[in-house]
Amino acid sequence: MKSALHLKFRLMVLALACAMLSSARADVQLTAPEDLVLASLDVSGALVASAGRDLSTSGSNVVTGNGLLSVGRDAVIGDLTIGNQLDLTTGRQLSVVGLLVSGATTTLSAGEGLQLGGTLLTGTALTVTVAGSATSSGAVVSVGSHASLSIGSALAFSGAITTGQSFSVLAGTNASFTGTAVVSATASLISAGTDLAFDGSLQAGTGFGASAANNLHLAGDIKTGSGAELTAGSALTLGAATFEGGVTATGGTDLAVVGPVGTDGLATLQAGSELSVEADMDVGGTLVLTAGTKAQIAGTVHGNRLALSAEELEFLIDTPSVYGTFQVDDVANFAVANGIVVSFASGFGFVDGQVFELIVADALSGVTASQFSIENLDPLFGYTLAVADDSVRLSLFSRDAGRLPEPGVPSLLLLASAALLWSRRRAAHHGQT
DSSP states (O other): OHHHHHHHHHHHHHHHHHHHGGGOOSOEEEEESSOEEEESOEESSOEEEEESSOEEEESEEEESSOEEEEESSOEEEOEEEESSOEEEEESSEEEEOSEEEESSOEEEEESSEEEEOSEEEESSOEEEEESSOEEESSEEEEESSOEEEEESSOEEEOEEEEESSOEEEEESSOEEEEEEEEEESSOEEEEESSOEEEEEEEEESSEEEEEESSOEEEEEEEEESSEEEEEESSOEEEEEEEEESOEEEEESSOEEEOSOEEESSOEEEEESSOEEEOSOEEEEEEEEEEESSEEEEOSEEEEEEEEEEESEEEEEEOSSSSBOEEEESSEEEEEESSOEEEEEOTTOOOOTTOEEEEEEOSEEESOOGGGEEEESOOTTEEEEEEEOSSEEEEEEEETTTTSSOOTTHHHHHHHHHHHHHHHHHHHHHHHHO
């Protein structure tokens, strides 16, 4: 009974102290064996607060000096302004639901998880360390210098991040950025231990790097001073994306372009196995495509220059107006070891006189007619293939229209005519004798 009364007395004293400290003009130290509430504090000096269990805020709390907050279990931060440096540590969860401001360096550490749903403003650097997962919902983060996030497991972020210098994220497992706007004065670097998905906008004064041990998917508007470098241990997928400053993308196994992709600079795409371009690409500089096995082209690929290297190249023709084609302003170089295939989609509507410009370039090298084969061609149709120094054109004709015979037939007809003429001459010669 005595201990219970003693604890009740201590809590009453603590509540009274919090009320009296609303206008304190010196350093303040608050300690609670269980829960602690920061209620509308106005501290001219530093604040040191420790809670054995949970810590929360009520009203607007302003501290002109440093802030050192240590929480044994969970912390929910609403409206808190620290004029100088802020160090906040929790044993389990940390939730920022309001406005958290620090005039200098901010260090946030959570033993289990982080939920960021408010606004975080930091005068200089921001360092976030979370042993478990971290999520944000429309959060706004503004950092005077650099920001660094180290997440032990998964990260799911939506919102805006602005840093005066670099921005870096390391997630132990999956990392996803949805509807995200990232602006960093220098470099931005995002790395995930398993999969990484980025869908939003990013501006970096120098470069942008994104890497995933397994799969990486990127879409959005990427503007950098020196280009973007994307690396996936397994599959890399480019959705609808624009790159200012160029892009280098490497997929350990596959690389797929599934949305329109454009860049004003150099674009280098490399796949350990199969590379597929399923949407249009517009490259202002040189485009380099490298595939360990096969490169599939199903959209319009435009570049100033082109260099393609693969075991096999396949042009996919989906409709008369949607098909794989290269449009190159300057030189196009091809290094294809095992041939070039033109494949028609299932159910393609063949029409007499259809023409497909597979390659158009100012100068073309590495392509010969003998490399080509046609798949899924309607047996009622034939084709002609014209390979020139600057283009490759495939033309279809209906056999019923009687326009042109199948390739190879003219030679057979010529041989037959020659044999018939020889036979008639021989018969005439025997008749004379």
